Amino acid sequence: MEGTSGRVGDTLHRTNMDRTLRELRRVKEETEDALNHLRASASQSRVTHASLSDLDTLEILTKAHRDVAESEPFLPLPGSVLPALLALRKTHETIVQSNEHMGSQAASLEQVNRRLEVLRADMKEQLALQAALEKRVQSLRKGLENRMETTPEQRAKERIAELKKKKSQYDMDTSRLLKLLNSFIDDQLAPMLAAEELGGPVVGDMMEIDSEELSAGFSAKGKLKKGNAQPDEDKRQRRIDDIWGPAQGQQDQPGKRKRDQGDEASAAGAEMRNLTEQLLNQLMEADGDSSAAYVKIPRESASARFLVRSKVAVFHPRDATLLRLVDFGREFDE
Numbered sequence: 001m002e003g004t005s006g007r008v009g010d011t012l013h014r015t016n017m018d019r020t021l022r023e024l025r026r027v028k029e030e031t032e033d034a035l036n037h038l039r040a041s042a043s044q045s046r047v048t049h050a051s052l053s054d055l056d057t058l059e060i061l062t063k064a065h066r067d068v069a070e071s072e073p074f075l076p077l078p079g080s081v082l083p084a085l086l087a088l089r090k091t092h093e094t095i096v097q098s099n100e101h102m103g104s105q106a107a108s109l110e111q112v113n114r115r116l117e118v119l120r121a122d123m124k125e126q127l128a129l130q131a132a133l134e135k136r137v138q139s140l141r142k143g144l145e146n147r148m149e150t151t152p153e154q155r156a157k158e159r160i161a162e163l164k165k166k167k168s169q170y171d172m173d174t175s176r177l178l179k180l181l182n183s184f185i186d187d188q189l190a191p192m193l194a195a196e197e198l199g200g201p202v203v204g205d206m207m208e209i210d211s212e213e214l215s216a217g218f219s220a221k222g223k224l225k226k227g228n229a230q231p232d233e234d235k236r237q238r239r240i241d242d243i244w245g246p247a248q249g250q251q252d253q254p255g256k257r258k259r260d261q262g263d264e265a266s267a268a269g270a271e272m273r274n275l276t277e278q279l280l281n282q283l284m285e286a287d288g289d290s291s292a293a294y295v296k297i298p299r300e301s302a303s304a305r306f307l308v309r310s311k312v313a314v315f316h317p318r319d320a321t322l323l324r325l326v327d328f329g330r331e332f333d334e
Helices: 002-051 054-070 082-149 152-197 211-216 233-244 264-286 302-309
Strands: 313-315 322-325
Touching: 002 082, 152 264, 152 302, 264 302, 264 322, 302 313, 302 322
Parallel strands: none
Antiparallel strands: 313 322
């Protein structure tokens, strides 16, 4: 039964298609006949057009419009598939145009979404800023109210107490930093400074150096001297005094200083601490005047060279015996 109904439907469809095609051919032939008739009439009218008046032309056009308006429009036969075909074509054109429009609007939609995200982020930042400003305004109002409730003497006492507290904290921080600096000099920096003074590598090239190695000295090429014999203590002490000078309280006892107090590393550390102390004191006394912050040094020691290489101190541009700390609150000298 289903096969029979399918064949009947196919036959009916083919019949409707044939009828529609015949109707379209008939309309085409009628249209072509009418077009040929109009062409013939146009060729005849060109001959007589010169003799027609404006009124005659108006009457002809009026009659033509009336005939077109009163003529029956072309309608397909009942059961024709032409309306369905026209509707299908129109639907297909609409779908194609819609897809093209959607494709062209995809980029615009993405751009609008990105812009929307940016605006949302800006709005979030503005809300956070507004909340912070409102909080700050409330804090200022509260502080103003508190200040209005207190007398000038009370405010002055509170300010003095606050400054004393800050000074105490600064003193504690300064003491802690000085202890750390002295520890760094004694434990790590002093042996390397002594090695450089004795003709060895510059500070940083040899990290592990002990007193025994320093007592042996360095060769002309900057290499450690090898040997098991210990150097003469008096000769070693004279070398220390020649390079770094005699230690305080021991000028009258050459050669009798204890090794843990009078070796090369201790002398280099003492020189570094003395130099940094002089530079700090002079910088504070200069009170921002760079030209008055220089300290005169007796020689260009390893300590001075290390401070200059570390960008902590600078030599005078015209006098290598003057050294000052860099004021980090100001620009470097050109």
